[in-house]
Amino acid sequence: MARQLNKKLRWYVASVCMGFATIVFATISFATTASAFNAPTGRVVLEVGGNIEITNVGDEAHFDKAMLEALSQHTTITSTPWHDGVVSFEGPLGRAILEAVDADGDQVKVIALNDYASSIPVSDFYDHDVILAMSADGKPLRVRDHGPLFVIYPFDETPSLLNEEILTRSVWQVKRVVIE
Incomplete structure (x- = not known):
C-alpha cells in the first residue's frame, strides 16, 4: 500500500x-x-517608433517592402487632389501596422522624407480604411510619385474626408511614424 x-x-x-x-x-x-519580430532583410522603407511594444531594431520597428506586403493589404480606389482621375492605391492598412507593433497611443505622427510631419488620430485608422499606399494603379510608388509610402484616405467612399484637415494628414514620401 x-x-x-x-x-x-x-x-x-x-x-x-x-x-x-x-x-x-x-x-x-x-x-x-x-x-520582437525579425529585422528587415531588404532596404528599410518605414521606421516606427514611440509607444510600441514590439520591436526589431533597438526600441523601434523597421519594415522593408516584403514585411509591409506581409501585413493585411487593402486597395483603395479614389480620386485625390494630387492625381488626375481615379487611382487604385494598394498598401497595408494603417491599423495593421499599429497592431503589428502593438502601438499604444492616441496620435500617430507621420514624417516625410523632407521632414514634413502631420499627426493623425489613431481613431482615423480604425474609423476609415486608411492605408500606407505602396503602389498606384499597380505600379510601385517611387519618390517622384509620392512614394515610397503615401497615406491615403478613402476620399470617394467618404466624401466628408475631403477637407483641409484630412488633406494635411495625407502625407506622402513617408519614412517614419511615431506613436504618441
Missing part, C-alpha cells in the same frame, strides 16, 4: 513539474514573440 501511494505521489509531483515547465516555456515563448 505504501509503495502504491509513493508511486502515485511521484506521478503527481512529476505531472505538476511538467505542467509548471510547460507554463514557464509558454510564457517565455510568448514574451519573446511579443517583444
Whole structure:
C-alpha cells in the first residue's frame, strides 16, 4: 500500500513539474514573440517608433517592402487632389501596422522624407480604411510619385474626408511614424 501511494505521489509531483515547465516555456515563448519580430532583410522603407511594444531594431520597428506586403493589404480606389482621375492605391492598412507593433497611443505622427510631419488620430485608422499606399494603379510608388509610402484616405467612399484637415494628414514620401 505504501509503495502504491509513493508511486502515485511521484506521478503527481512529476505531472505538476511538467505542467509548471510547460507554463514557464509558454510564457517565455510568448514574451519573446511579443517583444520582437525579425529585422528587415531588404532596404528599410518605414521606421516606427514611440509607444510600441514590439520591436526589431533597438526600441523601434523597421519594415522593408516584403514585411509591409506581409501585413493585411487593402486597395483603395479614389480620386485625390494630387492625381488626375481615379487611382487604385494598394498598401497595408494603417491599423495593421499599429497592431503589428502593438502601438499604444492616441496620435500617430507621420514624417516625410523632407521632414514634413502631420499627426493623425489613431481613431482615423480604425474609423476609415486608411492605408500606407505602396503602389498606384499597380505600379510601385517611387519618390517622384509620392512614394515610397503615401497615406491615403478613402476620399470617394467618404466624401466628408475631403477637407483641409484630412488633406494635411495625407502625407506622402513617408519614412517614419511615431506613436504618441
